[in-house]
Amino acid sequence: MPAPGVVVQDLKKYFYDRKRGRVRAVDGVSFEARPGEIFALLGPNGAGKTTTLRVLATVLRPTGGQVWMDGLDALAHPEEARRRIGFHPGDAGVYHRLTPREMVEIFGRLRGLDPTTLKQRTDEVFERLNLNEVAHQTLGKLSTGQRQKAAVARLWVMDPPIWILDEPALGLDLPTTRVVEDTLLEARNRGRTVILSTHIMEQAEYLADRIGVIHHGRIVALGTMEDLRRRTGKQRLREVFLALLTPEGSTP
């Protein structure tokens, strides 16, 4: 019986490209993310982070491998798996012609929340994220940071057991980044399983309980920050990361 949280084993996702032929976007990725833990996938552009997260979000079907979510075989039962996850794509993925309040309410209803709970949670989350001022303006008119906060509010109101986030702080200023990070830390403290991808080393270092470094579709290092430091002999994550991307560094 797989452990609670998310268990990924030997995940593969190949695409066919007319020019490049078969592309191994994800090539045998394995990791675990436990409840009450933030797991960060760190990797350069094109490493396979977004594809991995899309497979976990059941948006893409993998070519091979296994994914369990709280013991459920997510590939065999994607409809059931969707009831346990919330997905936050890059660029926030918000509806520009809806207001933050409308978007959150619609997604809350789609999640199956009853109207009373939904209203209560929305009020609370909007208050916490300081979104009330812009709650009734269309998202297209809001700043990048406010849109990102609205997207985080959507996830928080739905509050699924498993949070999957692709670059949640991309292009944000420091105060908004901090709001997003605090939300994720709070989700972890409530026992949620949080999996995120990021380019930002400091963010991974600040948030992640464990880090998986992905390169060319493979996990080249996995562990806590301390584990990675020990392995590379470097202190700062930036140095650790660069060292792991070299052929020598990626060999355990």
Place this chain on the structure above:
Amino acid sequence: MIPLLRKEFLEILRDRRTLFNTFVFPLVFYPLFMTFVGWVGQKGQETLEERTYAVGIVGLADTLLLSALQQEHLQAVPLPALPDSLPRDFKAFLEIQPGTLRVYYDGADEVSRAVQGRLVRALDRLRHQKVVTWLQDLGVDTAWLFPFQVKTVNLASRERMATSALAQMLGYLMVLFIFVGGLNAALDTTAGEKERRTLEVLLALVPRRRDVVLAKVMAVSVMAFLTAPLMVLGMLLGMARAGASAFLLGHHLYIPWGALTLMMVLSVPFAVFVASLEVTIGSFARSFREAQTYTAPLLMLAIFPILLASLPFFTFSGWQVLVPVYNIGACFNELLRQGVVWSHYLGTFVSNLVYAALMVAMTLSLFHRESVLFRE
């Protein structure tokens, strides 16, 4: 499903492009356009009929000829010789030779063609007048010149005349507007959602992908369907404003309610078919802009069969009820020109229902294909 539909409609009804295509274009722009075209056409016609034009005359013109030209608002200007080409001031020349009157005009110029018509009419009248005068001088009874009179009687009712005139455009435009009405919403809800990365959020949340697709098709179908009655309304408004006499009976605009109702019913499965087709096309594109490039050929493909169906010599029969798009255009025309032929009407309805079901099934299967939805 209700939250999904709410989301789709909120998005659609706040999109300026969709609002323009669905409401502003048929209800405001189209009537104004028709009014303007009608006004320009009427003015142009009046000008062609009433304005006096100069006609160059080479040779000796007698007073009878000059009087005949005057009756047709043509001003005779004597010229010493025939010029090589038609100068700007003249719309035609008349060369007078013994036994022959030769009319020169510019066939590529509409005004010149009209002046040529007037000139020929004047000369015909003059010839007739001269023959009658000669015969009378010779003491011959001119009655034998007219052994019988020709009178025509139009048996069509005024209602049929009005619907026949309406049929020239209405069927064609209704089908076209159904295509245009849902187009923007379809592209926005597919290619637009892919571009904004909202589609992934939705697919990761809604347990059954089928529900996401059906909500999209339903919303686009409503927009496509809505455009048809709005367009008809806009067209009738435009005609009433333009004072197009062919469509007016007395002081009242005649509206073929029965035919229009049947057309609306037939539009339902057709709108679903078109909406599914547009959602399918939008799903292939990576961005809204790319999707727009796919729609130009779609509209061209749609226009050809409905244009064919609107031609008066095309008769709608038998197997033609199975030809998608063409069948709806032909059935609309038949309804307006001849009234309902139930076998054609039901055949068209059922075939559109089947095509709509097949197209929805295709759209559903497409939304399960990653190579289409997440084309990089």
